[in-house]
Amino acid sequence: MKLIECVPNISEGRNKSIINEIANQVKQVSNVHLLDIDPGFDTNRTVITFVGQPEPVLEAAYLLIKKASELIDMRNHTGEHSRMGSTDVCPLIPVKNISMQECVDISKKLAKKVSEELSIPVFLYENSASNIERVNLANIRKGEYEGMFEKIKKDNWKPDFGKSENNVKNGAIAIGAREFLIAYNINLNTFDKKIATDIALDIREAGRAKRDKNGNIIRDKSGKILKKPGSLKFCKAVGWYIDEYNQAQVSINLTNYKKTSIFKTFEEVRNEARKRGARVTGSEIVGLMPLDSLLDCGKYYLKKQNRSTGIPEKDILNIAIQSLGLSDISTFDINEKIIEYRIDEQQKSFKNFKVEELVDLTSMGTPTPGGGSISALAGAFAMALSSMVANLSFAKKGLEKHNKLHIEIAEKSQEFKDRLIKLIDLDSNSYDLVLAAIRLPKKTQEDIDYRFKEIEKATIYAAEVPLEILEISVNSFKLIDKLCDIGNPNSITDIGVGLYLLYSTSRGASMNVKINAYNLTDNHKKSFIKKLQKLDKLADEQFIKTKIKIEKILK
Template sequence: MSGLVECVPNFSEGRDRKVIDAIAVAITSVEGAEVLDIDMGGETNRTVVTFVAPPDVVGDAAFAGVARAAELIDMRAHAGAHPRMGSTDVLPFVPVSGVSMDDCVAIAHTTGERIGSELGIPIWFYEEAARSPEFRNLARVRAGEYEGLVERLGGGAPDAGPAEFNARSGATAIGAREFLIAWNINLNTRDRAYANELAYELRERGRWKRSGSPDAFYYKGDIVHFADGEFPCGNCDFAGVDFDALAAHHAERHGGDLAAEYRARGLDPRALVGKPVYKDGRFTNLKGIGWEIPEYGCAQLSFNVTNFRTTPLHEVFDAACEEARKRGIRVTGSEIVGLVPWEVLRQAAVHYLRRMGKSPGLPVPDLAAAAIQSLGLRDVADFNPASKVLGMPKQEGELVNRVTYDFVDEVSRDSPAPGGGSVAALAGALGAALGTMVANLSATKGTQAVNYDALAGIAERGQALKDRLVAGVDDDTSAFDGVIAAMRMPKDSDEQRATRVAALEAGYRAATAVPLATVGQCRDALSVCGEMALLMDAGMASDVGSGALLAHAGARAAGYNVRINLKEIPDETFCTETSAALEALLGECDALAAAVETAVEATLR
């Protein structure tokens, strides 16, 4: 079965490396499972293991890890700062590629039933795998933690496994969810109460409404309760005579289903008299508490971000800084626990670069550095993007990773590849890079302030074009490998000759498609240079002109490769259509190059 699933089990052991290594070995004993990250926490006495596997074996790998943890971790002796209820505390399955959320729900249920029946561990399902609405929220599933399991199991059966207390292994929450980011924000204080103050203000669950706080610390005020005939709004001064009036006000003024919000907090909307009123938090899809980590010498806001697309980390970070400043506290940085998708860092980099008036059209390593520095990801621990970031773009081709002299040497050797197609892609990449450079430099100039958005957009497009053209350096050579392989095929019999002819045509078609794509990308690089020719300062005319010349040369050179490969393809319809597409693209390139030349020459006269 194709596809990939991420699994992120949290084990209640963060101090004994041998135990965690043994669990990791058990996971990877299942063929196809790969451990990507192991993040141990001594103070929390908890380890987050991240592994990926195809959907047909990810459940087996997870079971192997849970079984080994049950052997090696005794919850009767466990203590740590993080909430937990079992040797394997949580076991979420996350769709990565080629897999749906429904697939992950099915995997969670199958794996949970197996763990419950074979290992005797009580199981509750949460998030998308929840079998009852009240247990979608992990905090509700884990309420009471390990110490409360005897009472809890006495009140009802779990979703899977025995309704009996497993003193050694506790219980496990198994779920299916979107990518969860475990993330902590660091403060310049060790006071846990201050950390909770900020976490409660930001998290989706919110906090108790209070009144009469003597200063900026909201938690010092008196808790507001519901009373007969008085149902105050947690977010403003409104008070309704009953819950229905309050819910109607909340929906109209603040948005959302208030009854559902209170149920998610474990409260019955029809039995609120005497209960605390809740004030909404600032962000959705954000769970959090405050704690102190002595080994870091600071308190942290400990967050789980359950949907980074609706709740970007940089927005939460900025809000934390804002709330901290109100209270005389300073945010010093943050910490990613486990892995983080590249898109999170890219979003943060673009946000902070734009905010400081810099162009976000930078190479991937520069964007990563900007995000790491802006979010303070190296404040309390090292952060290596190579091992911490999932999906970070990188060029892995053999040719593009050579130094310039080595590449030029390789082109000059007595082999047909790399040849004109690879060189054409490199020329186009250099053209795009020059246009992008001018856009980035211009974006920071005070005289170009009115054009900042346009320049930043040009730089981002140019950077993406440069990366695609750089990839084309290897793509062109790889495409021609098919032709070379076909040429080496046997041709002794009619059948062999027919097979060879078909393979040659397929190879030449592929070898034609790549340089044709390069022509289109060079056209787009010329467009970048053309836009910059209209916005450039006079002192940058030579760079814009050089970029256009290189991109134009790349387009023409790639066009030669298309035409020479078409001569080897017998399909006349394919050749006619491809030739027409090529001529149209080259015509656009010629027009763009001429326009840039006119603008540059006018500046240089």
């Protein structure tokens, strides 16, 4: 699933009823999750955070901007923060399975809609910027709302969308795609702010002023201070003292965590602190973070410990939390701090059920969870066993030469297992969508035509979900088969149980594709049946091949 974060900043931070009415626009859109509302009284500004799939996020962003334009009058606005519009800025940030270019395209669609339907001039910034001068938001916002009336008339400051006229009531807005910004503080065992500041100057990309041997600042011919770059790119940092904690911190903004990771930053500050006789005691994440940014940290520290990275996701996260000391000041809760987990918390999911609860629910007279979901569950258990055997085989005497493959199999098994767990819910949800389409009204011919299209669409999705389960099971057979060759022979029965579970998964998924495909129009039905025949043949061949291997080892 593609995920985008949107963080609009509105020019109202004091009137709670207005803030809530604007933020509640997000809740009207399905597949969008409102994560945070952060008002500032002195700045008279509120930062609203929501996340979801691309098109719903675009819709939610537009509705929010529209409601802000109705309720906020810039002619009456005052506050400490610079601003130029009722919605001052609206960034779109790729979180998962989506490229920056896709976010740029969405930002332009949103900008066009805002300018045309709300008559608000739009400037594109960051990765969406039309020229280098507009990359930095501060350049666009310079002069603020009051100065925009003259600025927007200049040839070099024509808006990217809309007329060269500042909207009297709503001002202008900046819309653009940018990388996820992680606010990250690292704690030191000192109350000396100077040490924290000195470390910040050495690591931040902007660096510190160059000095001659006498300690004097070096300037160029125009009088500009020359800088010595810091050790970390995409890093902004300052040092400060926190009264509440009675310790100094290096406060950091990572503007591209994919290029400068959290663990690299943490280790760099540790080294710099050691040089100054100080020690890092822990760190903290301010706000939210994407899942992969913390998983990367856990995998880094597992590799340093020469341990397998093919373990459950939450165990990897726990290693990261411990290694970075993220609970040093306050408990780090993955359900609160990680975007994907925050979304999962808002959704009902079978994965949160206890085993007995799920078994009992399946046994009731309700259609979900049904055979498709249980097929996915069986596959998840098969991949759990696959990962278990790979990890038991890792670093075992006599099998060390296969360590790299053991880790690859364990990691891939975990990946398949996690996806199959998600498919348990998706299969049940797909059935609900078919039922909802069937229940649509059919009083008029227009109703009948619309209902037919919706049933067809829902049924296609109901066939696609078990098809994905089948595809995963076919790919998973290869992992089980390889473990027969390089796995711990004492675990051969675990491999065998995994194989039979996987075969049950493939057969169950295949039946669920068929029952849905046969209800489709001919073209769609033929397409599914063709894929099914190929996958069924592969599943049977791979099952028989691996079954023979297991039986030979058991003898």
